[in-house]
Amino acid sequence: MAFIEIRDISKSYGDLSVFNHLSLSVDEHEVVSLIGPSGSGKSTLLRCINGLEAIDHGEIRVHGDRITGPGVDVNALRRDIGIVFQGYNLFPHMTVLGNVTLAPIKVLRLSKAAAEERAMALLSRFGLANKAREYPDRLSGGQQQRVAIVRALAMDPLVLLLDEITSALDPELVSEVLNIVRDLAEEGMTMLLATHEMGFAREVSSKVCFLCDGSVYEEGPPDKIFDEPARERTRAFLRNIRDAKRI
Amino acid sequence: MGATTHRAPSAGTGPARRLDIGRMPAAPTALLLSALVMVIAVEAGSLYTIGAIRKALLGGGFAGWWVSAAFVLLTLMSTMIALPLIRAFNRWRDVRRAIARNDIVAARVARSEAHDRSWIAIGYTFAQFIVVLAVQFLLANNQAVAKTFFYVPLIVETFPLVLKAFWVNIEIFVVAEVLVLVWGLIVALAMFAPGTAGKPLRIIAAVYVDVFRAIPAILVIFLVGFGVPLTGVPILKDFSLTSYVIIALTLTVGAYVAETYRAGIQSIHWSQTAAARSLGLSHMQTLRYVIVPQGVRHIIPPLLNQFIALQKDTALVNVVGVIDSFNQSMLIAANHYNLSAVTTVAVLFIAISIPQTRFVERMMQRDRARLRAGGV
Structure with a gap:
């Protein structure tokens, strides 16, 4: 049984259909990349998996437990499903350490000391220990995004959702963030990432899904998708990306 | 679009255009005279008002060296509005001299300063005028206004x-x-x-x-x-x-x-x-x-x-x-x-x-x- 099982979901905002019978599965320790044109629903799909958005039809299961529809404790769900946003969304009024320890203290009920110990261990691992007492606005974009990843990891999540986490970064800062993701992938963290970094998606993923028209238009191993896409719109999408020298 | 290339009209091959920012300026005589008239009028009003204050104080039983000292001080202060006017007049003379020796840059600089100084004189004169009006209101009707609102003993x-x-x-x-x-x-x-x-x-x-x-x-x-x-x-x-x-x-x-x-x-x-x-x-x-x-x-x-x-x-x-x-x-x-x-x-x-x-x-x-x- 797959770790995340998205079954035949549909969602629309008024007349605008976002998902149209979309199905997708992610196995444990698997890294799945979602690629596709803007507005194809990559971000929305991630937000649905962690309950920030509701779906209209279908269901999503994690470890066999249904996490959509009525009766689901979304707070409990979100404890185990971490998400990192394109815009970092750090809390500007708290230090880096405050950002990372807030949820472990308030949600997991760790003691302050235990939460800080865990936070410092993670920050050190990602080269951010000397930034623990700084406020987010003193950090570069890349550092902020690394802190955001640490903040999600501090909850010890079962799966990490990464929503275009390098799209807001200056080009020279992208690699420091991607290195972390690469590390986590090697460690066996289950991840689902929406991305425009095709080269990275190809390198790190075990599966690539091309989203288009509200469903998974084509999916497969990265080499297959990038080198010999079977379907027309996948080919057109990748051709445009190549023409823009972004691959 | 046609086949011809469109160009800005001045980008031809004629002689290069020069920046044209005006000729020799004139001395700002009218402005200086207006400022002078205002300063004289307001200063006259100020001196008259200061005299009235002194009379009111003496009439109210306040006497002593400090009344005279305050009188002298106020009079001196009231003449301060003439200072920017004097500077304006000096710059105005500089303009005339610069025009005489055909120095367009110096004339512009002096004219600009004379202009600014005149306006500064007018601004401060206007403010002093408002103060004079307010004091006159307080002194009106044999200082009734001042006594009604600001009767110090009470x-x-x-x-x-x-x-x-x-x-x-x-x-x-x-x-x-x-x-x-x-x-x-x-x-x-x-x-x-x-x-x-x-x-x-x-x-x-x-x-x-x-x-x-x-x-x-x-x-x-x-x-x-x-x-x-x-x-x-x-x-x-x-x-x-x-x-x-x-x-x-x-x-x-x-x-x-x-x-x-x-x-x-x-x-x-x-x-x-x-x-x-x-x-x-x-x-x-x-x-x-x-x-x-x-x-x-x-x-x-x-x-x-x-x-x-x-x-x-x-x-x-x-x-x-x-x-x-x-x-x-x-x-x-x-x-x-x-x-x-x-x-x-x-x-x-x-x-x-x-x-x-x-x-x-x-x-x-x-x-x-x-x-x-x-x-x-």
Whole structure:
């Protein structure tokens, strides 16, 4: 049984259909990349998996437990499903350490000391220990995004959702963030990432899904998708990306 | 588009165009003369007024060396408006000289300075004119105006009484401000009560805010201050009069402050809520640890402005007979047929509110500077 099982979901905002019978599965320790044109629903799909958005039809299961529809404790769900946003969304009024320890203290009920110990261990691992007492606005974009990843990891999540986490970064800062993701992938963290970094998606993923028209238009191993896409719109999408020298 | 290439009309191959910023300037004679006439007229009025002040002081029994000293000092000060005019005249002469030797750059520089100095003279002269008018008003009708509003012996005599009553105002607004901070936040949070279950609470909060923002504060004070004791409700009826007006002001200002809090909470981008909720924080935890602490920073300036308004509204409590400074000063005014004690009250309010308004302005400036610097 797959770790995340998205079954035949549909969602629309008024007349605008976002998902149209979309199905997708992610196995444990698997890294799945979602690629596709803007507005194809990559971000929305991630937000649905962690309950920030509701779906209209279908269901999503994690470890066999249904996490959509009525009766689901979304707070409990979100404890185990971490998400990192394109815009970092750090809390500007708290230090880096405050950002990372807030949820472990308030949600997991760790003691302050235990939460800080865990936070410092993670920050050190990602080269951010000397930034623990700084406020987010003193950090570069890349550092902020690394802190955001640490903040999600501090909850010890079962799966990490990464929503275009390098799209807001200056080009020279992208690699420091991607290195972390690469590390986590090697460690066996289950991840689902929406991305425009095709080269990275190809390198790190075990599966690539091309989203288009509200469903998974084509999916497969990265080499297959990038080198010999079977379907027309996948080919057109990748051709445009190549023409823009972004691959 | 046709096949021909379109070019800007001046980009041809003719002689290069030069920047044309004018010819030899003329000396600003008319402006200088206007300034001169104004300075002379206002200075004449000033000297006349200073003479009248001296006469009034001597007539009022104030005599001594300091009257003469003040007279000389004021006269000297009043002539200060001539200084920029003298500078303007010097620059004006420079313009003439520069024109004579055909030095266009020097002429422009001197003309610009002569122009500026003339306008500075006019500006200060106008300000002095306003001061002269105000002093003339005070001296009118044999100094009746000055005596009615600023009768120093009465101000000195009644100052302790008024100051003591002003403590009542201070007590009312300090307690009310603390209560308003808490009450406003409670109402604001009620406005954000989540889900269908929270809807009745949201409606109640909205109705409360609408109603109490609509009713004049003086009416609420009157209704609470006189009405609640009349009802004879146990416990409530035994409160002091001061407590009633504090409650009344809290109810009124709390409605405004709740709106301010709400604006502050709404000013925080929804992505902050998304980030907090995605970490598993509940609705209330998100508000408490993430949204409200950030929102409050944004609303400190408007909140302080509301406090200043609240402080002034404490003068309304006289309608239910609380002896605050205004009420006390009205009693004094009735007894002495003179409003100088009311002036004392005005001065006391000015003294407490100006530092606060300056503080708010500086804080807003700092916030704007920080925003420009790209901080949060």
